[in-house]
Amino acid sequence: MLTRRMLSSAAHVAKNTPDHGRVLTVDKLSPAILNAEYAVRGELVIRAGKLESEGRKIIYCNIGNPHQLGQKPITFFRQVLAATQYPELISSSGLAEDAKARAAEYLANIPGGTGAYSHSQGIPIVRKQVADFITARDKVAAKADPEEIFLTDGASPGIQRVLSLLIDPTLPFSSKAATGKARKHGILIPIPQYPLYSASITLLGGAQVGYELDEERGWELSIDSMKKQVTAARAQGIEPRAIVVINPGNPTGQCLSAQNVAEVINFAEQEGLVVLADEVYQVNTYRADRPFVSFKAEAVKNKSHVELFSFHSVSKGVLGECGRRGGYFECYNIDGAVKEQLYKLASVSLCSNVDGQIMTGLMVQPPKKGDPSFAQYNAEVSELYASLARRAKTLTAALDGLHGMSCNFTEGALYAFPQVMLPAKAVAAAKAAGKNPDTFYCLQMLEETGICVVPGSGFGQKNGTFHFRTTILPQESVMSQVVEKIANFHNSFIKKYE
Numbered sequence: 313m314l315t316r317r318m319l320s321s322a323a324h325v326a327k328n329t330p331d332h333g334r335v336l337t338v339d340k341l342s343p344a345i346l347n348a349e350y351a352v353r354g355e356l357v358i359r360a361g362k363l364e365s366e367g368r369k370i371i372y373c374n375i376g377n378p379h380q381l382g383q384k385p386i387t388f389f390r391q392v393l394a395a396t397q398y399p400e401l402i403s404s405s406g407l408a409e410d411a412k413a414r415a416a417e418y419l420a421n422i423p424g425g426t427g428a429y430s431h432s433q434g435i436p437i438v439r440k441q442v443a444d445f446i447t448a449r450d451k452v453a454a455k456a457d458p459e460e461i462f463l464t465d466g467a468s469p470g471i472q473r474v475l476s477l478l479i480d481p482t483l484p485f486s487s488k489a490a491t492g493k494a495r496k497h498g499i500l501i502p503i504p505q506y507p508l509y510s511a512s513i514t515l516l517g518g519a520q521v522g523y524e525l526d527e528e529r530g531w532e533l534s535i536d537s538m539k540k541q542v543t544a545a546r547a548q549g550i551e552p553r554a555i556v557v558i559n560p561g562n563p564t565g566q567c568l569s570a571q572n573v574a575e576v577i578n579f580a581e582q583e584g585l586v587v588l589a590d591e592v593y594q595v596n597t598y599r600a601d602r603p604f605v606s607f608k609a610e611a612v613k614n615k616s617h618v619e620l621f622s623f624h625s626v627s628k629g630v631l632g633e634c635g636r637r638g639g640y641f642e643c644y645n646i647d648g649a650v651k652e653q654l655y656k657l658a659s660v661s662l663c664s665n666v667d668g669q670i671m672t673g674l675m676v677q678p679p680k681k682g683d684p685s686f687a688q689y690n691a692e693v694s695e696l697y698a699s700l701a702r703r704a705k706t707l708t709a710a711l712d713g714l715h716g717m718s719c720n721f722t723e724g725a726l727y728a729f730p731q732v733m734l735p736a737k738a739v740a741a742a743k744a745a746g747k748n749p750d751t752f753y754c755l756q757m758l759e760e761t762g763i764c765v766v767p768g769s770g771f772g773q774k775n776g777t778f779h780f781r782t783t784i785l786p787q788e789s790v791m792s793q794v795v796e797k798i799a800n801f802h803n804s805f806i807k808k809y810e
């Protein structure tokens with residue numbers, strides 16, 4: 313039976329929806345939502361899903377999601393996590409003693425256990441573990457402070473939260489600009505970049521200011537290029553507020569030298585830019601002469617006054633625990649009142665998930681020499697490192713050796729980003745099909761080989777060049793097939809259009 317209240321509420325809805333249709337239709341969404349793009353899960357992946365539902369075997373090389381491609385979890389981490397979820401396991405004989413002790417320590421320090429909301433900034437004992445890790449990693453005079461650490465649901469929400477501090481979408485902007493009043497906040501991002509940045513900047517109403525990495529010089533960054541971009545942006549009424557650096561690079565795989573890092577810090581300080589150092593691949597480095605260099609360490613060593621946020625995650629490294637959604641960011645030289653606002657923003661979401669926080673604690677404080685789990689932990693991690701380094705070498709060497717393709721060695725992170733010299737006929741055929749040339753190439757690769765990669769246009773690339781990104785994550789037994797399939801496809805594609 314319809315009540316009076318239901319009738320009046322139905323009348324209210326009808327009055328506000330003249331066509332009696334839906335209130336929420338795509339044409340009524342904000343342009344920021346419609347314009348945001350995320351190629352890593354874009355057209356190629358949708359097509360791959362369709363093919364898979366029709367029974368094709370697909371190898372997903374589009375995303376750095378290690379466990380999806382068969383990487384095994386580290387035993388110690390999962391044992392601790394299991395016991396924090398189900399405390400009865402702490403008295404069982406099936407788990408290592410140090411895993412049980414660590415689980416008991418976490419539970420003793422998390423009021424209410426893993427089912428309760430935690431402190432909004434993150435569980436204090438985990439933030440202390442993160443701070444101790446940073447102090448030991450950076451080996452600089454200043455100790456890291458747990459109060460400067462925010463635990464997050466993976467690096468992504470932390471990055472988005474910091475970007476939201478930097479971009480004021482209410483600024484009046486006109487593309488004619490240069491009136492002195494019309495402004496938009498800009499963020500410098502590398503080209504190529506990881507599309508979390510382009511998408512988030514678009515969503516927040518900011519402007520991307522791209523600085524190109526130099527492919528010929530191993531994807532090195534150039535301060536000159538950054539300076540030019542900052543000057544050009546200012547002339548268009550865009551006010552650059554921050555610079556993003558991804559080190560090791562995604563999709564480009566380069567590891568920055570200490571000199572490069574110091575130059576960026578110096579440049580940012582001179583130009584009045586906040587630095588966002590995306591260091592989620594800090595553990596994934598494959599060249600002894602190109603170790604990871606932390607922005608925080610260089611900032612302290614250079615006594616810099618730069619304002620810096622550095623990000624880390626449990627999704628990469630040797631954990632690959634992407635689904636766990638754990639990570640943190642560290643604030644360096646950030647104004648106290650701004651940190652209060654950050655804390656407020658964290659509180660709006662109550663807290664990051666507690667399992668992810670525990671995984672973050674485990675990532676930064678794994679078993680030490682002498683602990684019961686150390687031998688197994690060390691064996692698992694060493695094997696994984698060695699295998700990732702071999703895969704990086706095998707894949708990039710094979711791609712670089714193909715006619716019509718060049719590929720820089722993957723010094724770090726989990727990807728290869730080869731350039732494909734597409735013949736003019738292929739470019740024309742792509743245009744006729746209404747596709748970007750690199751998307752056209754990648755779609756054909758998917759159809760013919762079942763390998764799903766991401767076109768370079770999803771990351772940004774120098775005009776007139778074409779790339780794709782693939783991961784180094786297929787297991788070694790599968791990697792040789794991947795390499796062979798890509799090579800066969802590429803050779804026949806080039807032959808067809810040359």
Ligand SMILES: Cc1ncc(COP(=O)(O)O)c(C=O)c1O
Pocket residue numbers: 376465466467468469506508558562590592624625626627634638639
């Ligand atoms: C450079 C970079 N930053 C951030 C992220 C986000 O990682 P998370 O899973 O921690 O949100 C990724 C994920 O691939 C990445 O490649």
